[in-house]
Amino acid sequence: MIHQLNDTSLKNTSVTILAIESSCDDTSVAICEDGKILSNIIANQSVHEKYGGVVPELASRAHIQNIVPTVQTALTAANVTLNSIDAIAFTQSPGLIGSLLVGVQFAKSAALALDKPLIAVHHMQAHVLANLIDTDNRPDFPFLCLTVSGGHTQIVLVKSPLDLEVIGETIDDAAGEAFDKCAKLLGLPYPGGPLIDKYAKEGNPLSFKFAEPQMPALNFSFSGLKTSVLYFLQKQDAGFIEANLSDLCASIQYTIINILLKKLNKAVLQTGVKRVCIAGGVSANSGLRNGLQAMGKKYGWNTYIPAFQYCTDNAAMIAITAHYKYQAGQFAGLDASPNARAEW
Numbered sequence: 001m002i003h004q005l006n007d008t009s010l011k012n013t014s015v016t017i018l019a020i021e022s023s024c025d026d027t028s029v030a031i032c033e034d035g036k037i038l039s040n041i042i043a044n045q046s047v048h049e050k051y052g053g054v055v056p057e058l059a060s061r062a063h064i065q066n067i068v069p070t071v072q073t074a075l076t077a078a079n080v081t082l083n084s085i086d087a088i089a090f091t092q093s094p095g096l097i098g099s100l101l102v103g104v105q106f107a108k109s110a111a112l113a114l115d116k117p118l119i120a121v122h123h124m125q126a127h128v129l130a131n132l133i134d135t136d137n138r139p140d141f142p143f144l145c146l147t148v149s150g151g152h153t154q155i156v157l158v159k160s161p162l163d164l165e166v167i168g169e170t171i172d173d174a175a176g177e178a179f180d181k182c183a184k185l186l187g188l189p190y191p192g193g194p195l196i197d198k199y200a201k202e203g204n205p206l207s208f209k210f211a212e213p214q215m216p217a218l219n220f221s222f223s224g225l226k227t228s229v230l231y232f233l234q235k236q237d238a239g240f241i242e243a244n245l246s247d248l249c250a251s252i253q254y255t256i257i258n259i260l261l262k263k264l265n266k267a268v269l270q271t272g273v274k275r276v277c278i279a280g281g282v283s284a285n286s287g288l289r290n291g292l293q294a295m296g297k298k299y300g301w302n303t304y305i306p307a308f309q310y311c312t313d314n315a316a317m318i319a320i321t322a323h324y325k326y327q328a329g330q331f332a333g334l335d336a337s338p339n340a341r342a343e344w
C-alpha cells in the first residue's frame with residue numbers, strides 16, 4: 001500500500017521529516033523541516049572494535065537497542081514531537097541486511113502508527129545529496145560528486161536531486177576499504193581510515209612508493225595497492241612499521257588520494273562540468289579535502305565538501321534526500337523491504 005497524499009497535505013507549507021539511517025554500524029536519526037536539518041543524532045557502535053571489522057549480527061542487535069532512544073533524542077534536540085512529523089524516511093539499500101531491517105521495520109511501524117507516508121532512500125544517493133544540506137554553500141546543477149565510502153567508490157554526474165548517473169566506479173575494493181585494509185597491515189585497529197589520516201599529518205607522503213593501478217575510463221581499482229603495501233612490509237625488518245608509521249601512513253594516503261583525484265580530473269575533462277563535490281566517509285579525510293581544494297584552485301573548479309558530520313554515515317543525508325522525494329511525490333508502500341545490494 002502506498003500512502004496517498006491529498007492536495008492539501010502536499011501544499012502544506014511546512015513539511016517535517018523524521019529520517020532513519022541504519023545501513024551499517026551507526027544508528028542515526030535526523031529531523032528536517034523543509035530541507036533544513038533540525039537535528040542529526042548518531043549512536044556509534046563500539047562493540048565491533050575488538051573484532052577488527054563490523055560483525056553484522058552484533059550490529060543488528062545494537063541497532064535494536066539504539067533506535068528508540070536515538071529517535072527520542074533526535075526529536076528532543078529538534079524540539080519537535082512525533083505528532084508534528086509529516087513523513088518517515090529510511091535507508092532501504094545498500095547495506096548489511098540485518099542492520100537495514102531494523103531501520104526499515106521501525107520506519108514502517110512508525111508510519112503505520114502515525115498514519116504518515118514512508119520514503120525509501122538509497123544510501124549512496126544520500127551521501128551525494130549531503131552536499132545540498134548547507135544552503136549557503138551548495139552546488140548548482142549539474143555537478144560531479146566523488147563518493148568515497150567503506151563500501152563504494154563512485155563518480156556521479158548529478159543533473160538534479162533525483163536524476164543521478166554513476167559514470168565511474170571501483171571494480172574491486174572501495175577507497176575506504178583500501179584505507180582500512182592498509183591500516184590493518186600496519187597493525188592499526190578498525191576503522192583504520194581516520195588513524196591513517198591522523199598519522200599521515202606527521203609523515204612525508206613521498207617516503208615510499210606504492211602501486212597506482214591504471215584503470216580504463218573512469219573506473220578505479222584498489223586491490224593492487226593493498227597487495228603492494230603487503231609485499232613491501234613483508235620485506236622489512238621487525239620494528240620497521242613502528243619506526244616509520246607516519247611516513248607509511250602519509251605515503252599510503254597520498255597514493256589513494258592521487259588515484260581518486262586523477263580520475264576526478266578526467267571526469268571533469270570528459271563532462272565539462274566544473275562544479276565538483278566529494279561525499280562519503282573518506283571525504284572526512286583531511287588530505288582529500290585539501291587535495292580537492294588545491295585541484296579546484298589549479299583548474300578553476302568550484303569545489304564543495306560536506307561538513308564533517310555529514311561525511312560519514314548520518315541520517316541528515318537521508319532526510320535531505322527524502323525532502324526532495326517528498327516534493328516529487330515519491331513514496332514507498334508498507335510492503336517496502338530492505339535490499340543489501342541494490343544499485344541505482
Ligand code: KG4
Binds near residue numbers: 148150152177179280
Ligand atoms: O560512508 P561511511 O561512514 O560508511 C559507509 O557507507 O561505508 O564510510 C566509512 C569509511 C571507512 O572505511 C572509514 O575508514 C573511512 O570511511 N573514513 C576515513 C576517514 N574517516 C572515515 N578514511 C580516511 N580518512 C578519514 N578521515
Ligand code: ZN
Binds near residue numbers: 123127280281312313
Ligand atoms: Zn555510507
